Amino acid sequence: MFRLVLFDIDGTLIHTDGAGIRAFGKVFETYFKIPSATRGVSFAGRTDTSLAREIFTRHLIPTTTENFAIFFEQYAFWLAHLLTQTRGDIYPGVWRFIYELQRLPEPPVIGLLTGNVRLGAEIKLRHFNLWEFFLTGAFGDEREDRRQIAALARERGVRILGRNIRPEEILVIGDTPLDIDCARAIGAQTLAVATGDYTVAELKAHQPTWAVPNLDQVRVRELFRDSAPAVAGLMRMLAMPAATSAPGTAGAGRF
Numbered sequence: 312m313f314r315l316v317l318f319d320i321d322g323t324l325i326h327t328d329g330a331g332i333r334a335f336g337k338v339f340e341t342y343f344k345i346p347s348a349t350r351g352v353s354f355a356g357r358t359d360t361s362l363a364r365e366i367f368t369r370h371l372i373p374t375t376t377e378n379f380a381i382f383f384e385q386y387a388f389w390l391a392h393l394l395t396q397t398r399g400d401i402y403p404g405v406w407r408f409i410y411e412l413q414r415l416p417e418p419p420v421i422g423l424l425t426g427n428v429r430l431g432a433e434i435k436l437r438h439f440n441l442w443e444f445f446l447t448g449a450f451g452d453e454r455e456d457r458r459q460i461a462a463l464a465r466e467r468g469v470r471i472l473g474r475n476i477r478p479e480e481i482l483v484i485g486d487t488p489l490d491i492d493c494a495r496a497i498g499a500q501t502l503a504v505a506t507g508d509y510t511v512a513e514l515k516a517h518q519p520t521w522a523v524p525n526l527d528q529v530r531v532r533e534l535f536r537d538s539a540p541a542v543a544g545l546m547r548m549l550a551m552p553a554a555t556s557a558p559g560t561a562g563a564g565r566f
């Protein structure tokens with residue numbers, strides 16, 4: 312039975328129609344005077360800090376604390392602005408999945424495990440009215456390595472639950488091999504969703520506990536019942552019909 316469920320953001324809960332990547336590009340273009348700075352950079356599953364560091368290094372910008380602070384301040388401004396022009400969306404089944412988590416007899420703590428800086432995560436999720444559902448989380452400005460972000464998210468979950476959590480009581484939901492990798496680093500089980508850049512087959516090659524096309528294919532009660540790895544459980548989930556999406560009640564943000 313899962314007691315802590317940790318969600319990735321981009322490609323898993325929402326897509327911003329490229330607003331996040333464009334915001335990165337805008338900061339480099341307008342402040343650092345480098346056009347097309349994000350060209351050739353792979354964003355999926357990466358932490359914002361490691362991405363900024365890579366682009367700084369490519370363009371010989373010193374990786375000082377001050378430059379990171381300037382970058383992320385400007386990034387938040389551009390992100391908020393570009394989201395108002397975005398055609399991004401919440402992925403199928405996300406509302407219902409969260410609603411079903413909240414309706415369980417023993418609801419788990421719902422949190423974030425993301426490479427987004429905290430302010431960026433908040434701006435994105437507030438834009439889609441999702442921010443209030445997450446009670447805890449760990450972010451890309453707290454640790455640069457995603458495995459360490461996972462460990463931090465776990466620590467915070469333990470603090471909220473007031474007891475230690477066994478690794479198998481943690482579920483990480485994400486759309487990239489890096490999500491699967493960081494979940495494995497804390498011994499968590501993984502639900503990989505093919506709503507981002509990777510197909511179900513590509514995700515399966517990295518051996519998540521489950522891999523599905525999107526969250527609309529998953530019924531939370533089934534998932535919790537089958538919380539030990541089971542092919543039969545996955546097959547049942549894939550065979551289930553879609554249900555109507557419904558919003559849940561908001562919880563207080565506490566990180």
Ligand SMILES: [Mg+2]
Nearest residue numbers: 319321322486
């Ligand atoms: Mg992602």
